[in-house]
Amino acid sequence: MVLFPMDPMFRDIELNRQRFMRACAIGFAGACLPSWVTRAQSVSASRPDPKLIEDLVSANRILALQGVVDAYGHVSARHDQDPSRYLLSRSLAPEFVSADDIMEYDLDSNPVDAKGRPSYLERFIHGEIYRKRPDIKAVVHCHNPSLIPFAATDVPLRPVFGLAGFIAEGIPVFDTRRVAGMTDLLVRNATLGRALAQTLGNKPASLMRGHGAVVVGPSLPIVVGRSVYLAMNASLQAQAMALGGKITYLDPEEGRQSAADGYQRAWELWKRKVGK
Numbered sequence: 001m002v003l004f005p006m007d008p009m010f011r012d013i014e015l016n017r018q019r020f021m022r023a024c025a026i027g028f029a030g031a032c033l034p035s036w037v038t039r040a041q042s043v044s045a046s047r048p049d050p051k052l053i054e055d056l057v058s059a060n061r062i063l064a065l066q067g068v069v070d071a072y073g074h075v076s077a078r079h080d081q082d083p084s085r086y087l088l089s090r091s092l093a094p095e096f097v098s099a100d101d102i103m104e105y106d107l108d109s110n111p112v113d114a115k116g117r118p119s120y121l122e123r124f125i126h127g128e129i130y131r132k133r134p135d136i137k138a139v140v141h142c143h144n145p146s147l148i149p150f151a152a153t154d155v156p157l158r159p160v161f162g163l164a165g166f167i168a169e170g171i172p173v174f175d176t177r178r179v180a181g182m183t184d185l186l187v188r189n190a191t192l193g194r195a196l197a198q199t200l201g202n203k204p205a206s207l208m209r210g211h212g213a214v215v216v217g218p219s220l221p222i223v224v225g226r227s228v229y230l231a232m233n234a235s236l237q238a239q240a241m242a243l244g245g246k247i248t249y250l251d252p253e254e255g256r257q258s259a260a261d262g263y264q265r266a267w268e269l270w271k272r273k274v275g276k
Contacts, residue, residue, distance in 0.1 A: 046081035053099050055220045056087055061274035062267075063140065064095035066228045073142040073212070075227075076126040077220055079104065086130050086139075090117040107131045108190065121188045125214055128193030129200065136216045138223035143212035146234040151207035157233070159250040160240055163263075164233035166204045166226055168255025174199040175209040185211045205230055224270070225263025 056077045063069045071093045079085035086105050089097045103119070104112040109127035111119055126139045150157040151173050159167040176183050179195040185208075187193050196214065200206040204226055205215040215230060217223030240247045250258070 048087060048104075049080050052077055052080050052087070052220075053102050055271075056089075056102060057097055057099055058271045058274055059138070059140075059220045059224050060089060060094035060097040062224055062270040063142070063227060064093070065270065065274055068140070068142050068144055068227045068231055069094045070143075073140070074120050074122070074126075075140045075220075075223070076123075076138065078130055078137045083130075083134065085112070086126055088120065088123060088126060091120045109193070122186055124190050124193030125187045125196060128190060128197040129214070129216060132194075132197040133200075133202075133216065135218060137218050138216070138220045140215040140223050140227045141212065142215070142227060142231075144231040144234070146231050146238070147207055147213045148210070149238065150234060151209045151211070151213075155241075157207065157230075158237060158247075159255050159258075160233055160236050160247065162250070162254070162258040163225075164229040165250055165255035165258025167230065167233060168250050168252040170203055171205050171207060171230075172199050172201065172203060173207045173209055174214075176211075177209075185209075219262065221264055221267035222262050225259065225266055228266070229259075229263075 056075065059075045059077075060069075063073065063075060069075075073094060074088060075094070076086050076088040079087060084107055086107070087102050088105060089101045090103055092101055101117075103114065103117060105119075105123060105127060106112065107127045107130055109119075109123040111117075122141060125141050129136060129139050147157075149155070150171075157167060157171045159165050174196050176185055176187075176192060176195075179192060183192075187196055187208075196206065196208070200214065200216065204217065205213055207213050213230065215223055215227045217226055237247075
């Protein structure tokens with residue numbers, strides 16, 4: 001049967017053909033887009049608790065106030081409504097972070113809605129640790145100078161006072177050379193992030209050779225407290241070693257019983273200071 005352009009059946013067939021071609025074009029374009037683009041355009045099912053945002057801003061400023069971070073370093077929190085997402089500031093010195101700077105990421109460390117804001121290069125530290133450790137609700141990455149010597153030597157970091165008793169669990173050392181050879185030492189991709197998470201294992205922190213440390217915890221107050229006292233312990237241990245005598249470190253059981261309040265008193269003090 002021959003159809004002419006004016007025939008209604010011809011018009012129906014042509015309309016369906018055009019619809020089919022448009023659908024194919026859209027599907028092809030979506031398939032060609034990088035996966036991070038399509039994921040980044042998704043949105044959260046629920047907004048995070050405003051208090052979590054407030055605490056994350058405070059955590060940034062506390063870590064800066066305490067000298068754990070300077071212009072570099074970052075702290076994140078797992079999304080309280082969606083464990084497959086986490087919250088992290090845009091690329092910014094922690095001391096300047098405000099609520100408007102907090103961005104949401106999936107566990108591949110893709111921003112959900114970047115709005116043109118830049119991301120930290122080493123955000124993969126956070127995504128891969130959250131993926132491997134469902135018990136973890138907060139992560140800190142820092143470059144505190146007191147920690148660097150313990151990752152550059154074979155001297156293990158050990159607990160010398162109660163507030164750093166968690167160190168008794170053991171603090172491993174991550175070395176990028178074992179994974180990727182000669183690099184700039186930054187954890188700038190998922191492969192290195194996974195390797196760091198593997199080295200961390202079930203420990204509360206890991207040193208990073210030539211770089212700094214990552215600290216984890218079940219809450220923001222605990223991860224901030226651990227970060228502050230990890231650095232303080234490193235300084236105290238170096239001082240004790242310089243004295244030249246025998247050092248009596250905390251026993252693992254002493255470590256487990258230390259800081260029983262989860263640093264809550266310190267957290268409230270620090271929050272008030274940065275709040276002013």
